[in-house]
Amino acid sequence: MIDTHCHLFDPPLVDDIPDVVNRAADAGVSGLFVVATDIPSWDRLQNRNTADTSQVQTVHYALGLHPWFVADIPEGWLERLEAELPAFDAVGEIGLDRGNRAPDIELQMPVFHAQMELSEQTGKSALLHVVRAHDLVLQYIKEHPSVRGIIHAFSGSPADARSYIDKGWLLGVGGGITRERAHRLRRIVKGLPLEALVLETDSPYLGTDDVPPGRSEPYLVRKVAEKISELHGVDVEYVIEVTTRNALNLMLSTGSAA
Ligand SMILES: [Zn+2]
Numbered sequence: 158m159i160d161t162h163c164h165l166f167d168p169p170l171v172d173d174i175p176d177v178v179n180r181a182a183d184a185g186v187s188g189l190f191v192v193a194t195d196i197p198s199w200d201r202l203q204n205r206n207t208a209d210t211s212q213v214q215t216v217h218y219a220l221g222l223h224p225w226f227v228a229d230i231p232e233g234w235l236e237r238l239e240a241e242l243p244a245f246d247a248v249g250e251i252g253l254d255r256g257n258r259a260p261d262i263e264l265q266m267p268v269f270h271a272q273m274e275l276s277e278q279t280g281k282s283a284l285l286h287v288v289r290a291h292d293l294v295l296q297y298i299k300e301h302p303s304v305r306g307i308i309h310a311f312s313g314s315p316a317d318a319r320s321y322i323d324k325g326w327l328l329g330v331g332g333g334i335t336r337e338r339a340h341r342l343r344r345i346v347k348g349l350p351l352e353a354l355v356l357e358t359d360s361p362y363l364g365t366d367d368v369p370p371g372r373s374e375p376y377l378v379r380k381v382a383e384k385i386s387e388l389h390g391v392d393v394e395y396v397i398e399v400t401t402r403n404a405l406n407l408m409l410s411t412g413s414a415a
Pocket residue numbers: 162164192250359362
């Protein structure tokens with residue numbers, strides 16, 4: 158079972174990494190995709206201690222600039238990303254966001270494009286945050302068909318989902334689906350093939366039905382697997398098997414080292 162999107166190096170998780178990883182391993186988590194957000198998180202990820210995460214079999218690290226943090230980035234950020242990327246497995250968390258919390262989309266576009274180009278050049282997968290911008294991202298993917306990755310915490314329409322899947326992309330399903338009110342998301346995920354899905358928590362940021370946002374941890378990814386198994390009417394072990402294979406195949410096919 159793989160949590161394909163967690164912020165292990167953001168507070169409060171970063172202060173407690175060995176315990177957080179132990180709790181995940183106890184819950185059956187075998188792998189983590191750890192993503193960056195802002196420049197301070199790059200520094201922490203660069204100075205990671207692999208012994209802290211040794212309780213899980215595979216940890217894949219992504220480096221990238223999240224769309225919320227594009228407003229005041231230091232000069233030379235792109236050169237730094239390019240220089241450091243060989244020590245990482247993927248480009249992320251990057252993306253486009255037309256929500257209220259995000260900077261102007263015009264500021265986000267060049268930063269997104271530059272990072273997607275790095276993903277294409279290096280062959281490393283892209284881990285995307287997309288909020289109300291699926292039209293723009295799908296347009297980019299159409300023009301750059303060799304780029305592969307995950308749309309994390311997918312929130313688009315069934316038609317958007319089909320377009321991503323047709324282009325070989327995976328869709329991340331997170332703790333939101335455990336909430337009673339998530340009727341729309343549940344309906345969409347129920348109609349999607351398991352072969353296109355991966356599990357995630359976005360911890361600590363996104364919560365679950367009983368853990369508030371800001372306090373979640375990778376061990377909660379099991380609750381996501383359980384909810385998908387309920388929606389699809391299949392065994393939870395089968396959901397775990399298929400989604401784990403999807404996640405690992407992506408990293409293998411994009412030439413990332415485990
Ligand atoms: Zn995230």
